[in-house]
Amino acid sequence: CCDLGYHQSISKVFRYYLASRQWAQQNMSAGMYQLDTALSELSQNQDRDTLMQANISAFCLPLRFQYQPYEGDQ
Structure with missing residues (x-):
């Protein structure tokens, strides 16, 4: 009937949310790997x-x- 794009908007919001969470998790993993490497090289x-x-x-x-003795030191 009347499609206002609600489902499409919700879908985009959740996709962006999931993408940002995956990006954050990848960055965290990369940071942990770098920290582990630095610790092992100490x-x-x-x-x-x-x-x-x-x-x-x-x-x-x-x-x-x-x-070097002074005059009076001996």
Whole structure:
């Protein structure tokens, strides 16, 4: 009888909703995969060595102090 496009509108709304939910789920899965990859690639020894090489002056032993007596010290 009188078709106002109600069913078509509802169908489009639900399709867009489902598409957005699928997109969000795919993004979540991709993010979780990237996080898992980053966690599996963590290396304490390599990170420590990189930090020490980048800041070598902070981790070097100081120069040896040479004792030079003052006139009254003996």
